[in-house]
Amino acid sequence: MTAAATDAASTVVAPRRIVGLDAARGLAVVAMVVAHALPFISSRLSETATFVLLQVNDLASPLFALVMGVAAGLVFPRGTALRGVGRALVRGAALILLGVGLEQLDHWVAVILHILGLLVIVGTPLLVLESRWLLGIAAVLFVAGPYVIEGVTAAAGGVAGGAATTAEWAANPLVQWLVTTTHYRVLTLLPLFLIGAVLARRGLDDERTTWWCLMGGVALLWASFAAELVGHPVVFSGDFTDQAQENGLALAAYGLVMSADIAGRRRDSGRPVLGALALVGQVALSLYVAHVALLVPVIPRFPEGGWLVFGGFIVMSIVTAWAWARWIGRGPVERLIDLISPARRAAAA
DSSP states (O other), rough: OOOOHHHHOOOOOOOOOOOOOOOOHHHHHHHHHHHHHHHGGGGGGOOOHHHHHHHHHHHHHHHHHHHHHHHHHHHHGGGGGHHHHHHHHHHHHHHHHHHHHHHHHHOOOOOOOOHHHHHHHHHGGGSSSOHHHHHHHHHHHHHHHHHHHHHHHHTTTTTTTTSOOOOGGGHHHIIIIIOOOOOOHHHHHHHHHHHHHHHHHHHTTTTHHHHHHHHHHHHHHHHHHHHHHTOOOOHHHHHTHHHHHHHHHHHHHHHHHHHHHHHHHHHHHHHHHHHHHHHHHHHHHHHHHHHHHHHHHHHHHTTTTTTTHHHHHHHHHHHHHHHHHHHTOOOHHHHHHHHOOOOSSOOOO
């Protein structure tokens, strides 16, 4: 079978919710909630606890990008690409509006929704390409990304990981969201989005692929630690060491969750942890918006922070999301975005 035929055959329509994919999405948003609560306890952490929680922090955004790519790959209608691109434009624009709106609130969160919205808009049209091209683009972006960040930042009068940009054109939100923001950027999230789409084409029941994700992710993660030990620490967000760490975390987490889902289905056994994460994942966008909004009154109310505030904020956010998904169903933000999005022929993942 040719590569083109393989791609066409593996364009999967998902008639049901996929527990593993929902659980991976749930893990990503739970990691974000934990990361955004960290300032409540940052001064109270030991060195070991700081290291562990920083891994949780660094997992969230790349895992979101990977899962979004998988979902896009499942539902993108390659035979009628304009339909898929049009739907992506509307959904991406909605995420951008939500993200920009959340940025206007008084909190300490580096909001990611507008970056993810632009990622969907930029990445979805590329899904008309064969898998080998998607992987090639992902590899080129991974290698070229740090140089692009350094070059654009320098051209704008700044230093990556150091002095801020001074050029007027660098204040353009598109330039920032695509390349120069110090937290997330489309440039370094797009490879994971494209890899996610390829994973969807391979099929989410492919246990061999999930194990390769897990092992490859662990290898990347250890490579990033080794790089730091031999004198190549993270200098700026998006450099090679940083990408290896974050991409490794995302691939390993995705591979672990999907492998556990496949194994559980094979044994026909209960998966309480995956099931709970999957419910949270079904309302991930609503949880993200709600927990950022909740920080606005909580931060000034508890200026000293503490473990009780940290734990209470996390538990309240996650349990509320779980309960909503369990007894009500789709989240309000998900429903709203589905309402304004163009109809698609295939069911959502």
